[in-house]
Amino acid sequence: MITVTILEFAMSVTGLPPYDDANIFARILRGEIPCKKVHEDAHALAFHDINPQAPVHVLVIPKGPYVSIADFGAQASDAEIAGFWRAVSKVAKDLGLEAAGYRALTNMGVDGGQEVPHFHVHLFAGRRIGRMVPKAEG
Ligand code: AMP
Numbered sequence: 464m465i466t467v468t469i470l471e472f473a474m475s476v477t478g479l480p481p482y483d484d485a486n487i488f489a490r491i492l493r494g495e496i497p498c499k500k501v502h503e504d505a506h507a508l509a510f511h512d513i514n515p516q517a518p519v520h521v522l523v524i525p526k527g528p529y530v531s532i533a534d535f536g537a538q539a540s541d542a543e544i545a546g547f548w549r550a551v552s553k554v555a556k557d558l559g560l561e562a563a564g565y566r567a568l569t570n571m572g573v574d575g576g577q578e579v580p581h582f583h584v585h586l587f588a589g590r591r592i593g594r595m596v597p598k599a600e601g
Contacts, residue, residue, distance in 0.1 A: 476580040478531035478572035480538075488524050488581035502554045506546030509554045518589025519558060519565070523551045529582040531571045551584050560588040 483489070490496045491510070498510035501521055512520040525547045529535040535544070555565055565588035570577040 474578060475573040475575075476530075476577050478533055478575065478577050478580070480530055480534055482528040482530050482534070483580050484528070486580050488522075488579055488583065489528070492524070492526060501558065502550065504546070504550055506543055507550030507554075509550065512585070517587040517592060519560065519586065521554060521558065521586045522583045523547070523554055523586065524581055524583045530580050531577060531582050532569045533571055535582045551586070555586055555588075558586075558588070560586065563588065566592045 487496065491498045492508060498508075500508065500510045502509040502523075506526055507523055508526060509521055509523040512522050525535060525539065525543060527535075527539060527543055529539060535547070539547070551567060555561060555567070565586055568585045568587065569575075569583065570585075
């Protein structure tokens with residue numbers, strides 16, 4: 464299990480199908496690995512990121528097997544898409560993030576820096592999050 468975790472931290476993925484049932488978020492959805500859950504409904508699960516990059520760093524994932532935002536937008540049903548995005552907004556609201564604001568972000572593929580091949584939205588809050596994208600070096 465440690466090996467899997469280290470690999471998923473270290474490697475970027477394509478963000479394209481096929482879906483890998485062994486990815487860490489699939490295992491969390493199946494209850495094989497614990498998570499610090501903040502919300503669950505028919506279409507989404509939200510939990511704290513294991514390596515937080517802000518005072519609040521929560522991940523929201525759909526329950527269906529979608530690799531990335533590209534796969535989700537192309538393949539998910541209207542109900543899954545509506546349910547998922549409503550959950551993202553609800554989680555942020557229920558965590559009290561709306562007053563000060565927050566950033567919602569998703570990474571897709573290698574250039575996007577995606578590491579876990581199950582679509583997820585990051586919610587960052589609790590401080591000024593800063594530039595939308597770091598300046599290019601050089
Ligand atoms: P990304 O680079 O967008 O694919 O982000 C993957 C995120 O998943 C990273 O912020 C990791 O810290 C987080 N992560 C990896 N494994 C776990 C885990 N077991 N529980 C919670 N978050 C995790």
